[in-house]
Amino acid sequence: MNDQKAIRPIQNPGKAPSVCESCGGRLERKSPYLYRCPSCGMEYYISADRKHKVSVRLSAGKMILICAAVVLAVTTAAVLGYQYYTGRMVLSASRFSxxxxxxxxxxxxxxxxxxxxxxxxxxxxxxxxxxxxxxxxxxxxxxxxxxxxxxxxxxxxxxxxxxxxxxxxxxxxxxxxxxxxxxxxxxxxxxxxxxxxxxxxxxxxxxxxxxxxxxxxxxxxxxxxxxxxxxxxxxxxxxxxxxxxxxxxxxxxxxxxxxxxxxxxxxxxxxxxxxxxxxxxxxxxxxxxxxxxxxxxxxxxxxxxxxxxxxxxxxxxxxxxxxxxxxxxxxxx
Known part of the structure; x- marks a missing residue:
């Protein structure tokens, strides 16, 4: 399956979509909440929660990359925070004879x-x-x-x-x-x-x-x-x-x-x-x-x-x- 090109929420979640808003192609239903245009790859998501405003669907590869990026960011922040804290401790302690x-x-x-x-x-x-x-x-x-x-x-x-x-x-x-x-x-x-x-x-x-x-x-x-x-x-x-x-x-x-x-x-x-x-x-x-x-x-x-x-x-x-x-x-x- 090709990677998706974009994701759009359905403007009228109460009505099933049929035509792609991007290229006019006919949409195919992939799941109860997902429709896809075979021509341009645009995906349309219908949220189970009608008040839901943000919906995201990612491929497994992209999910792995994002998880790795999050882990790297957290690790970097922890290292920098530790260095700042220990540096501050050394500076604070060294001010006294x-x-x-x-x-x-x-x-x-x-x-x-x-x-x-x-x-x-x-x-x-x-x-x-x-x-x-x-x-x-x-x-x-x-x-x-x-x-x-x-x-x-x-x-x-x-x-x-x-x-x-x-x-x-x-x-x-x-x-x-x-x-x-x-x-x-x-x-x-x-x-x-x-x-x-x-x-x-x-x-x-x-x-x-x-x-x-x-x-x-x-x-x-x-x-x-x-x-x-x-x-x-x-x-x-x-x-x-x-x-x-x-x-x-x-x-x-x-x-x-x-x-x-x-x-x-x-x-x-x-x-x-x-x-x-x-x-x-x-x-x-x-x-x-x-x-x-x-x-x-x-x-x-x-x-x-x-x-x-x-x-x-x-x-x-x-x-x-x-x-x-x-x-x-x-x-x-």
Whole structure:
């Protein structure tokens, strides 16, 4: 039997066809639902379902070819899909350093490749410190939503990952977009990268000699949310250009920093609490520097610890206490 040339549905399924619409030849009945023109090979199909709109009749050879094509298409799609999925998994897992990857897998209890940005955004508090390994203390609860600090402490979990320092990348911090409080006690905050978009309200960090970092760490702070910053052990810190990014904070602590003048705090009009711990300054500059700090318009609490505070005579300190009484609380230790 010759292969069909075309298939047409009967225009009036209720009436048996007799003449070929294509060449005018007389149709031959092949089955209760199929008529064929012997002249041109046109076939006419009468559907058993009168509402049926599409009817197909194929030869065995064509059916085999189509089945093979379908199998090939499905196989190709499966292979490409698998390659895309595995490639995406490798890319997703490789974005983290070894130390951070192991921490995340333990914290989220699933493979690193399955940890989404939404998962990372759920973490609200993160502290990283070095103690015979990288120690991660974290919480999914917002520190600032708790009045009772003891109650908040109970939400904290700690995971320590053993490993070489070369297996840790400080740039991984950029993936934690939901943090409201970040504490870095692993030295050299300049090496870290904050999330491009974040809601951080507090940053505590320890300074150190940076081998490959940049001082742009604070370029990514969110001025609409950041309220508190503490830079600890900042004795080696020479470039304070980053302070321009902190002018909107309300609380600031500097430890062991070297202060040459009070101009460092120009523009800190919203600063309410300032703590200077063991800062280094020349004795003859102590009074003018602190005079400058006490003149900040929003300052409510001034705390100084270490010898810098004792460069100020008792008389001068008492004079300040009297002058700013009711507006600024002064403490020195």
């Amino acid at each position: 070894v130390i951070v990857r192991d921490f995340l897998m333990e914290a989220y209890e699933k493979p690193a490749a399955e940890i989404s940005l939404e998962d990372l955004g759920r973490m609200k508090y993160l502290r990283i410190q070095w103690d015979k390994g990288y120690c991660f203390t974290y919480s999914y609860e917002d520190y600032y939503e708790y009045q009772d600090r003891d109650q908040y402490e109970r939400t904290l979990k700690t995971i320590t990952i053993k490993g070489n320092r070369n297996d840790f990348s400080p740039t991984d911090v950029q993936y934690f977009t939901g943090l409201t409080r970040l504490e870095l006690y692993t030295w050299a905050w300049e090496n870290y990268t904050l999330p491009k978009e974040n809601v951080l309200r507090c940053i505590y960090c320890v300074d150190g000699l940076s081998k490959y970092g940049t001082p742009e760490f604070f370029d990514r702070v969110n001025p609409e949310t950041l309220e508190e910053v503490a830079i600890l052990d900042a004795g080696e810190l020479a470039d304070f250009a980053f302070m321009e990014n902190l002018r909107g904070v309300k609380r600031l602590l500097l430890e062991k920093a070297v202060l040459d003048s009070g101009e460092l705090f120009d523009g800190f009009d919203d600063l309410e609490e300032l703590a200077l711990c063991y800062v280094d300054m020349d004795e003859e500059n102590a009074v003018p520097i602190m005079e400058k700090l006490l003149s900040l318009p929003s300052l409510k609490h001034f705390y100084v610890e270490g010898k810098a505070g004792w460069y100020i005579s008792r008389e001068q300190w008492e004079e300040w206490q009297q002058r700013y009484k009711g507006r600024i609380t002064l403490e020195r230790v």
